[in-house]
Amino acid sequence: MQDSRKRNVNKNISEKNSVGENVSERKNNDISSSKNNNLSLRVISRSVVIFSLLIIVYFSSNDDKTKPFAKQSEILTGKGQVIECSSDYLKELDKYEGCFPKQCKRFVSDKVISEREADELLTIAKKGLQLGGSSGGASILDLHSGALSMGEHFINIYKIAAAKNTFSENDFNIYRVVKEKVKYAVAHHFGVNPNKIYLTHPTFFSEITSKKSVTVHDEYWHPHVDKETYKSFHYTTLLYLGDYNKDFKGGRFVFVDENVNKTVEPRKARLSMFTSGSENLHYVEKVTSGVRYAVTISFTCDKQHAIENPSTDKYKN
Ligand SMILES: O=C(O)CCC(=O)C(=O)O
Numbered sequence: 297m298q299d300s301r302k303r304n305v306n307k308n309i310s311e312k313n314s315v316g317e318n319v320s321e322r323k324n325n326d327i328s329s330s331k332n333n334n335l336s337l338r339v340i341s342r343s344v345v346i347f348s349l350l351i352i353v354y355f356s357s358n359d360d361k362t363k364p365f366a367k368q369s370e371i372l373t374g375k376g377q378v379i380e381c382s383s384d385y386l387k388e389l390d391k392y393e394g395c396f397p398k399q400c401k402r403f404v405s406d407k408v409i410s411e412r413e414a415d416e417l418l419t420i421a422k423k424g425l426q427l428g429g430s431s432g433g434a435s436i437l438d439l440h441s442g443a444l445s446m447g448e449h450f451i452n453i454y455k456i457a458a459a460k461n462t463f464s465e466n467d468f469n470i471y472r473v474v475k476e477k478v479k480y481a482v483a484h485h486f487g488v489n490p491n492k493i494y495l496t497h498p499t500f501f502s503e504i505t506s507k508k509s510v511t512v513h514d515e516y517w518h519p520h521v522d523k524e525t526y527k528s529f530h531y532t533t534l535l536y537l538g539d540y541n542k543d544f545k546g547g548r549f550v551f552v553d554e555n556v557n558k559t560v561e562p563r564k565a566r567l568s569m570f571t572s573g574s575e576n577l578h579y580v581e582k583v584t585s586g587v588r589y590a591v592t593i594s595f596t597c598d599k600q601h602a603i604e605n606p607s608t609d610k611y612k613n
């Protein structure tokens with residue numbers, strides 16, 4: 297009897313012990329699982345930090361190669377960057393008195409042309425361009441020569457019956473006023489005599505879409521020097537008629553520089569001007585959606601390459 301009670305007591309003790317062991321085992325398990333949880337939290341949070349750092353490094357290293365010079369979101373009274381003139385450019389300009397720039401540079405201003413003037417020019421551009429259209433992504437309209445992209449070629453807008461009297465005297469007046477303002481801005485900012493710079497060929501409207509290119513005329517994205525592409529150019533100006541990232545995506549203008557390229561984001565009525573030598577190598581990024589409108593207005597120091605203002609006389613011959 298006593299023996300069996302002893303056995304029961306022992307049994308109880310050993311059960312109690314095993315319960316105690318279970319509790320401490322569970323405690324140990326809990327501690328080690330919370331340790332595991334802490335460890336995996338730490339691993340996750342460290343991975344997130346490392347991943348974020350990698351993203352920041354990636355994007356800032358991209359920024360190192362291309363920096364915005366003129367952002368669409370800012371309204372610039374005037375922003376310039378002086379650069380060393382290329383020797384070929386200087387040598388050529390030597391023979392034109394009063395046309396030598398004080399400094400070679402690029403200069404962007406949103407205050408030379410009003411938004412209203414830009415809108416009026418846009419209406420004129422669309423009126424003409426809708427009568428043609430390149431089969432690739434880039435179309436032009438030159439109001440001086442009448443050249444309008446049509447399929448893979450050009451037609452003379454002043455010579456086709458369907459386009460007769462498309463442009464009014466008022467249209468040509470607006471065009472002339474804008475051109476004069478741009479000419480005086482160039483003269484002022486480059487320190488040259490306004491009577492010694494002349495509008496030159498080609499001066500034209502451009503319309504760029506994301507359509508695939510068909511001919512070389514559609515390939516606007518190659519880096520080039522205007523002085524080499526268009527021999528008579530000495531001062532290039534670009535007037536933008538629409539907004540980057542609103543009217544179209546892609547299509548930023550890029551100055552190709554030694555270390556860091558500089559972008560000009562088109563903005564309605566934004567005027568960009570620069571000396572046309574190899575100090576201002578540039579290209580336009582591909583337009584990925586929407587339609588980009590601009591006017592290339594060019595000036596020469598060589599009177600022999602001057603062009604006339606267009607007028608309704610163009611319809612007379
Ligand atoms: O439209 C632009 O922003 C630049 C065009 C250009 O480079 C050119 O017409 O030579």
Ligand SMILES: [Fe+2]
Binds near residue numbers: 520521522578
């Ligand atoms: Fe160009």
